[in-house]
Amino acid sequence: MKTVTINPITRLEGHGKISIFLNDEGNVENAYFQVPELRGFEKFCEGRPVEEMPDITSRICGVCPEAHHIASTKALDGVFHVEPPPAAKKLRELLYSAFFVADHITHFYVLAGPDFVMGPTAPKAERNILSVIAKVGLEVGGSVIKHRSDALDAIAMIGGKRIHPSCGVPGGVSKSIDEDERVKIETIAESEVEFAKFTMKLFDDIVLNNKDYVSLITSETYATETYYMGTVDDQNRVNFYDGKIRVVDPEGKEFAKYAPVDYQQHIAEHVEPWTYLKYPYLKKIGWKGLIGGKNSGIYRATPLARLNVAEGMTTPVAQAEYRRMYETLGRKPIHATLATHWARLVELVYAAERMLELSRDPEITSPNVRTIPTSIPDEGVGAVEAPRGTLIHHYKTDEKGIVKGVNLIVATTNNHAAISMSIKQAAQGLIKKGDVSDGILNMVEMAFRAYDPCFACATHTLPGQMPLDVKIYSKNGLLLQTLRRPEF
C-alpha cells in the first residue's frame, strides 16, 4: 500500500498533517487528518483566579482572541451570577462585531479569494493574494488592509489591545467609551458596511456570474450531509454574541435547541490515538465514525451552518443577501461545503451592519458598564459564535473563585470530523489509479479552506497560500515523487 503524506500543512500553530493510504489499485483506501499539537489549557488553567481566564484563554488563538475573550467573559458572568448593564453587553457585542468584520474580510480576500478570483485551475503561482490584488487593482488591496486595520482600531478602543483584548470582567467591561470614540467607531462602521456590500458585489461578479464556479460550488465532490449547529435569537435569527444553540438535521428539521449552559446534554467528544484533537459529536446520536448523514452524530458549525440553522438575519442588507443565497441554490439546508464562502460574506454584511447599529445606539456611551458581583462564585458556561463555529467555555471554581475545572469546545474543533471527511472525499475524488495529479494540491486545499480552519491560525490574515507538500512513497518507504508549490 502506498502512502501519500501531506506534511506539514503549516496552519496549526505551525503544524498539520494528512496521511493518505492508497490501495493496490492506487485508489484512496483511507485518509487521516492529524492535528499534532496540544497545549493543555484545560489543565493548566486550574488553580488560576477565574477572573483571569479572559486574559489567559485569549492566548488559545492569536487570530481569534476576541472569541475566546468574550466567551470567557460570558462564562464569568455565569460563575459570579451577575448580569452586565445593557451598555456593557452592547460594548462587548460591538467589539465582537468589529472582530467578525476583520476576520471575515481577511478570510475572503487572503485565503479563499485566490481560488475564485484567479480560478481553481489557474497556474499555482497566480493563486495568491498578490495576484488577486494585481487583478482587482491596488486600490482594492489597499482597501482590504485599511478595512481590516480600521476594525482592529475599533476593537482597541473598546478592548485596549488590537491583539488579545483585555476589557472583559464578570458583570461587564473594564471601561466605557466616550462620544469621541463612539463617533470614530461609527465612521469606521459606515465604511465597513459599504466595503461589505462591495465585497458581496465582487463575489457576484467573479463567482456567481460564472456558471463554472456555481456548478463547482454545488458539485457532489464538495457536498457533505451533516447536522448543523449555530446560535440564534428568540426568533431563530443569526446572532454571534448571544442566544440559544440550535441544531438542525441534514433535512433542515430542528433536532435540538438549547441554552449554552445545557451543552453537556448535547455534545460529547471522541478520542483517537493518531491526533491530539478530539472529535465532538451529537451525544444523542452517538459517535459512528467519520461518516456523514442522519444516523451519524457529526455536525458542522460554520458560517454556512449558522445560516442553515437560522430563519434569517436581523439587518436589512444581510437579510436580503440571506434570502438570495437560498433562492439561488434552491435548497435549505445547503450541504455544499464551498457555499460556506458565500455564507461568510452574508455574515460579513451582517457583522458590519450590526457594528453600525450598535455604534449608533444611544446607550453605547453610558458610563455604567459594570455590575460588581456579590454572590459566591461557582460554575458558569459562556458561549459565542466564533467565526469558525460555536465556542463554549465552561468553568467550575471553589468558593474563592479559584478554577477547579475547565472544559472548552473550541470553534474549529466542532468541525474536526467534517474537515477530516472533506479531505478524504477530496482525495478520493481526485486520486485514481495511483495518479496523484498536481491539481490535487489545490482541490484538497479548497475542501479545507471553506472551513477557514483556525488551526490555520495565521493563515487567514497573512498573504499566501497553504503550503502543502505531497509526498508519495512506495510500499517500502522509498520516496517516488514530491509535489510542491512553486515559489512566488
Added chain:
Amino acid sequence: MTKPKFAFNWASSCGGCEIAIFELGTKLVDVANKIDIVFWPAVFDYKYSDLEAMPDKSIDVAFFNGAIQNSENEHVAKLLRAKSKMLVAFGACAYCGGIPALANTTNRDQIFASSYLETATTDNTEKVFPQSNVQVAEGELTIPEFYNTVKTLDQTVDVDYYVPGCPPVGEQVSKVINQFVEGGLPSRGAVLGASEKSLCHECKRVKTDRKITKIVRTYQTIQDPEKCLLEQGIICMGPATRGGCGSICLDANMPCRGCYGPLPNVIDQGGKMLSALSSVFDADTEEDIQKLADSVVDPIGTFYRFSLARSLMRRTRP
C-alpha cells in the same frame, strides 16, 4: 547589494506573533522589498526539507516565536539555529515561555488525563490517548512527542536577540525589523523593541506612594481610571515588567499582567514583583504581612503569568 535573508517560524504559541508582523500593514510591503524571505511557513511555500537543504549560516536572521513544547518545536529550533547567523526569540513564549509555560505547573500525564479522560464532554471509556506512533489498518501514523516541561527558545538553542510582548506591539515590530535591515543593533543578547525601564515609567496614571493594606481582585471593585492600580490594591505587574507596549492594558483600565517580561538585569520577574509588592504593603507586624501575602490567591499564575519557563524555578515539581 544583496538583501538580507530572513526566516520566520512559530512553535508552541497562539499565532498572535504572526499577526503582529501582519500589523505592519502597508509597511509590510516596504519591508518585504528590503529583505529576502527564505522561510515562512505561514506565508511562503518553503518546507522543512528546503530548510534542511540550505547551507549552515546561510540565513541572516531567523525570527522564532512560540515556546518549545513538543519534539517538532525542538527539531525546527535546532534546524533554524544551524542555518541562521542570528536567531531572535520573538514574543513572550519564545523569550520567557509565555502562557503555554503555565503547563509547567502541571505535567504531561495530568494534561493528558484532563484532556482525554476527565473533561466534562469527553467520552473515552476505552482510555485512548494520542501516541507518537500508531499502527492503523492501512499503515503507521506519527505525531510529535508532547514534552513534560515547556522550555524557552534559549533553553533549547543559543539565542542572539529577544523581542518581548504578547504579542509585541506593531510599532515595536517595525522598529526591530528596521534594526536588522538598516543596522544599529546593540550587542548580542540584548532585548529589542522595548524600553529599558519599567512599565510604570510610561503609565499615565497618578502615583502618590500610597501604601496598601489589602489586595483587591479586579472583579471586586470598579477601578479608578486615573490612579495607580497598585495603590488601589490591584496587583499590577508594571513595577516588575519591562515597558515598551505603551501601557495599553492600563489604558483599558486593566492591570499589567507582565507580558513584556522582566526588567533589564532581572532574572526572575516574579521575584522582582514580590519585592515591589512588599514595598507597598502597609504592614508592620508579621501577622499583617502574612495576611496580605495570603490574599495573593495565585502567586505563580500572577507573578509568573508569562515568564514561568524563564524563572528561577522554571516549573513545579514534575
